Amino acid sequence: MTVSDRPLRVIQWATGAVGTEMVTTILDHRPDIQLVGARVYSQAKDGVDLGTLVGRAPIGVPATTDAERILNTDADLVLYAPSFTDLDDVCALLESGKNVATVSFLFHPRRIPEADRRRLAAACQQGNSTIHASGLNPGNLSGVLPLALSGMSRTIDKLTLQERADWSLWESTDITFDGMWFGRPVEDVTPTANDFLSFNTRLFTEQTWFIADTLNAAIDDVSVTLEAVPATKDLQILGHELKAGTTAGQRWNFVGSRRGAPLIEFETLWTVGGEYPSHWPAPEDGWTLTIEGDPSMRTHFLCLASYSRAASVEEHVRAGLIAVAMQVVNAIPAICSAPPGFATMADLPLIRSYTGFGDDLASS
Structure with missing residues (x-):
């Protein structure tokens, strides 16, 4: 899919530990990305504003347990981060014209079962969409x-x-x-x-x-x-x-x-x-x-919260979650610009931090 100067429209699929880090990063640091939807699995989260779910101010985007609603939402890319994956869901997202970035599976489509690979390839062709997977390990x-x-x-x-x-x-x-x-x-x-x-x-x-x-x-x-x-x-x-x-x-x-x-x-x-x-x-x-x-x-x-200050064990654990999330969040523009089909870690250009040291992002 081609991209323009407008913010990229992104849906968050799953708001667990890694998904939360994806969302908070976008809200706090990524003016080039607009969150337009959220798929959740818990009834307690259904209808709750995505900003509220991650401890931020409401953003006017209610989370939903309804996958069909997500499929009908106009978006450039879905950040797919559930604990338990579903190939049917991923193919449906790709067929709907949405790129997919995942930390959960599909790291090397060439070596997955042939029937699954054909399904994914056909879904990418139908939706003119791209799928990319990364994380830490695998990743x-x-x-x-x-x-x-x-x-x-x-x-x-x-x-x-x-x-x-x-x-x-x-x-x-x-x-x-x-x-x-x-x-x-x-x-x-x-x-x-x-x-x-x-x-x-x-x-x-x-x-x-x-x-x-x-x-x-x-x-x-x-x-x-x-x-x-x-x-x-x-x-x-x-x-x-x-x-x-x-x-x-x-x-x-x-x-x-x-x-x-x-x-x-x-x-x-x-x-x-x-x-x-x-x-x-x-x-x-x-x-x-x-x-x-x-x-x-x-x-x-x-990967730790800091090497120069005292940090809690919980902060150190969270640091690892952030690292997993950032590997695909920072890749979003490259994925949206990639040709339709499979974009592996060997195919995308070097993925680097968008925010970096944070100085003068507006002029970069």
């Missing part, structure tokens, strides 16, 4: 950052990204407990044990293929392993009781190999309650990206 740290660093590489032998994180303060406990099955018997937790774990498996498998396809790895397959480890004591996690002996840690490995040699590995070391097994590798908290090659390089990423 920037397993997509954009490796590609950026590869610009300093002559050759690459192996790429590894390790993520170490404790989920204890993640407010979306429906994901932690109902989705990821923390607190369930360790023998129950497998890569395909429920719909959400299967979904998570597909996301990281696709992201592994994304790096392989973009950097000419020509891998043969992606293997997936998961080790669930038990809690050593009873834990209380945001009002949920996690019994000793049930799952308190998950180590996932997604490995892309060529002729038996591992070339790309994404490893996640996820725990709750500070339960960290002694036999696991022990990288620093955050994300550690290592590229072995000519030359070899390593970078560590940790």
Whole structure:
């Protein structure tokens, strides 16, 4: 879709933790974007002004649980950020002529099931629309950052990204407990044990293929392993009781190999309650990206509220949510200017901060 000098009209789909950061950023910092709709899932939010929902002054945009109403709203782009995704909804949005930016899935459409890919492509063609997905991991740290660093590489032998994180303060406990099955018997937790774990498996498998396809790895397959480890004591996690002996840690490995040699590995070391097994590798908290090659390089990423002032744990958690949200909010103009179809992290131009240091935005 083409854009003009008018503000871009954007709909927010889901107003959870990440969606709230998207909305407040637009209201506080983005005069080039106009919020024109909001899709919510809770009856308590239905009809409530979007500004009110995120702790700002009313903006005259009532949230709605009615997806059809959203489809009939004129907009340039939908920020799609639900915890649980629906391909039917995304295709309907694209068919209606709205671009879609998501932090939830579809990071590498080339490697999703062919029927789904055809549906999405047809929806983009019908609506003359574009879809883009990014975030942190999967997203920037397993997509954009490796590609950026590869610009300093002559050759690459192996790429590894390790993520170490404790989920204890993640407010979306429906994901932690109902989705990821923390607190369930360790023998129950497998890569395909429920719909959400299967979904998570597909996301990281696709992201592994994304790096392989973009950097000419020509891998043969992606293997997936998961080790669930038990809690050593009873834990209380945001009002949920996690019994000793049930799952308190998950180590996932997604490995892309060529002729038996591992070339790309994404490893996640996820725990709750500070339960960290002694036999696991022990990288620093955050994300550690290592590229072995000519030359070899390593970078560590940790997103915090501040490195220079005292901040609460809650502020540090929120900082991560902001980082997820900004990767797609800052990409909105580029997505709206992109050709119809799939615009991956390898296709869009460099996405940078719109606000930056905030000086004299009007003349920029």
